Amino acid sequence: MARQHSRIPVTDAFSLEVSEVELEAMRARGAGGQNVNKVSSAVHLRLDINEATLPERVRSRLRAMRDSRITQAGSIVIRADRFRTQARNRQDALERLVELLREAAVEPRRRVATKPTRGSQERRLKRKVINSKNKELRKKPKVE
Numbered sequence: 001m002a003r004q005h006s007r008i009p010v011t012d013a014f015s016l017e018v019s020e021v022e023l024e025a026m027r028a029r030g031a032g033g034q035n036v037n038k039v040s041s042a043v044h045l046r047l048d049i050n051e052a053t054l055p056e057r058v059r060s061r062l063r064a065m066r067d068s069r070i071t072q073a074g075s076i077v078i079r080a081d082r083f084r085t086q087a088r089n090r091q092d093a094l095e096r097l098v099e100l101l102r103e104a105a106v107e108p109r110r111r112v113a114t115k116p117t118r119g120s121q122e123r124r125l126k127r128k129v130i131n132s133k134n135k136e137l138r139k140k141p142k143v144e
Helices: 056-064 086-105 118-138
Strands: 007-009 015-017 021-026 042-048 075-080
Touching (some): 021 086, 042 086, 056 086
Antiparallel strands (some): 007 015, 021 042
16 A cells, blocks of 8 residues: 655645655753653754755745745754644644745735825925925034
8 A cells, every 4th residue: 555645735736745844853942840851842843945845936935035944055944842742843833834835935916116196296395395404404503
């Protein structure tokens, strides 16, 4: 019997192969008493953008993103240690990954260049005159 690959749905257009996501359990940081030293409840998620089966447009937007979770080498690294259980942290890390991928999947709307209205031009010129007068008043008076 062939093993079926499970997929993580991201958008209607594409999903992510579970085998492409690296999940590693580790000990959580911070307070937690003796339990924090014994149990590996934190989860470290890693996804290589270049190797993952992502649409090219999503891949290029991820590379262009200014996000601290995306490394220079092109990997997404998410550390999840908000919860006390490993299962909940694993779920949290996957949810945050999907959220990031959905953000990259949204195509930015192109800005349509428009002319400024006559009213906005007049308001701008009025502001310039007022600012000019204010700055003129700040100057030291000229001695003649």
